[in-house]
Amino acid sequence: MKITRLTTYAVAPRWLFLRIDTDEGVTGWGEPGLEGRVRTVAAAVEELGELLIGADPLRIEAHWQLLTKGGFYRGGPVLSSAIGGIDQALWDIAGKVHGVPVHQLLGGPLRERVRVYSWIGGDRVQDVAEEAARKVEEGFTAVKMNASAQMRAIDTPQAVEEVIQRVTAVREALGPTRDVAIDFHGRVSTGMARRLLPLLEPLQPMFVEEPILPENASRLASVVECTSIPIATGERLYSRWDFLPAMAAGIAVAQPDICHAGGISEIRRIAAQAETYDVFMAPHCPLGPIALASSLQVDFAIPNLLIQEQSLGIHYNGAGSDLLDYLVDPTVFQYRDGWVDRPLGPGLGITIDTKAVESAARWAADHHTEWRTPVWHHEDGAQAEW
Template sequence: MKITAIRTLVVNARMRNWILVKVETDQPGLYGWGEATLEWKTRSVVGAIEDLAVLLIGRNPLQVERCWQIMHRQYFWRGGITNMSAISGIDQALWDIKGKDAGKPVCELLGGPVRDSLRLYDHLGGGNLEGMYTTGSPENFAELARQSVAKGFTAFKAMPIPVCEMIESPAVLKKAAKCVQAMREAVGDEIDIMVDLHARTSPAAAIQFGRLLGDYNLYWYEEPCWPEDVDALKEVKDALPMPIATGERLTGRWEFMELFEKRAVHIIQPDVSHCGGISEVRRIAAMAEAYLMPVACHNPQGPVSTASSIHVGFATPNYLIQEVVRNDVPWRNDILGAPLAIEGGSVLPPTAPGLGIDINEKEAAKYPFQPEVTMAFERKDGSVADW
């Protein structure tokens, strides 16, 4: 069996362009899908996939690890978020082919399910009822929280820190804390709440804000500062009682090493569409297990990334919970041959061969590439802000 082509299908989904990767073979009807979505770098990733395709045409797609090593090592320049996202999409597609060829779901090829169901969590964004780009009021957060629970979710994540405010302001932090309070009061103590800071805060502000949230029993406190500064993350971790999570912006096991060695966080969040695909996230998870750290893959992308993450979750002993997105576009499931079997707050083990999904390319073509929404956020004083 040989790889005959590697193509990309870009699907515009409002905030993101989903970069879907199709690996085709010389066996009639046998192909695989992966996802390499990287918002605001879409054309760069598509170009990187074209560069990698040159290395794999004519190779055996069933030799997944050999193909991974070729993609990672055969060019002098390695790594980087763009290149690793390209590798991630192709790697997922190769696992999809391998599963289809064997007639088994990918999670079976990874050792079989280690759990009977996988818990899911919802994403409320910034609590704005009209979209995800601005931060809503406590009342908005409470309403979205109630809607999520009504859909069957027992956990959700929100981003209550406003982008445009000067974060090192106690007044701003207190207002954001009121949003968390409103969510907790809306859903009670039985529902788990995660707070995502998007690395907008300095370590000092993250600690100050975290102390304001002590009564709300957070499931985790995500990206309190930039993951490049591991010592800063550890400073926040050591100062607060709630679990600290990070990892979505890191690629490859090498970028996670210092987090593990310094025990700078409690929970890691590699992204299967950025960190190196199914092959690499499994290695990262195994490293985390040695440090007693759970894994919860980051996943605000499209349906192929979701499917890949679910297979990893079922086959990984130290997997905690899976992020899913349901409100980005109303036609999310329309581009699939069959929708993912996600009902409310959990999902059962996949049983279809490969990743268990297919893309309706004719339907997907209705949403061609468009430049992503520019996130040109500024603070009130005109300085550039992290979104």
């Protein structure tokens, strides 16, 4: 069997799908998208794909080593995202060739279902409380929310109180038997994080995500040490080498994104590394169905899973471009009481509706709809972290 073609499809809302074809008719799908940089990653996939044409798709590790180390300049979000999507598609092919789900090739399942959480939005206290109550009605047992909009480097007591009020409203809507995770989104300075975290402790969040920017990793240990709240990070870390300092700093939860951190091959290695630090995995995944399917395959094969992010109904998706729209059988992602069952189909366990993908890609190209990271500013005109 040989690889004959790699084809990318940019589709709404902000996703990039990859199809790898072989001369024996077995097709694999991956999701190499990098939000806001879809065309850039598509170009990287095309360049890297030149190394794979005519190669055996089942030599996954050899290809991963070549794609990650065959160039003088390595790593970073663009190249790691391109490799992540390629890696997912190669594992999809391998599972289909052997007639088993990918998690069987990773050593077999360790669990029969995976807990998932849902995003909630809303700016006002009442809005987030209502959103949390709606997710409870939908059966979710955990939600994640943004702590705040933009924050000053050292913000006012009122701004601090608004954060506490928002999280308190969600905690009251969820009750003590469900979980809330809080995303600081890198919007908070080290000083503000150290002020906010102890004040949030009585609300017992499941974790606080990205309390400071990843480039401020030298200060991460001081943030971990200032609070009893489990600290999570990792959506902007792209390899096990990137994660090593964060784990050494004492994080409790690692959040690699399977689309951005080298795919199934590297995420599984990050999980093994995390296990040696008593760190649990909550893979980042606000993206599409292939990303979620790939994440779940790893989730079922690793011992240190905490919970899985998923994007059904997330505010980025909008109308007509949600998680299930490109699947032949959307029931594979049917959630029951906040859990998703183990996928049993071969490969990634999903069947992509190729015609729907091709149609959506044509529409996106014709309408020039590309998502871009919002640019925020403080009241003095200086740029603020989004």
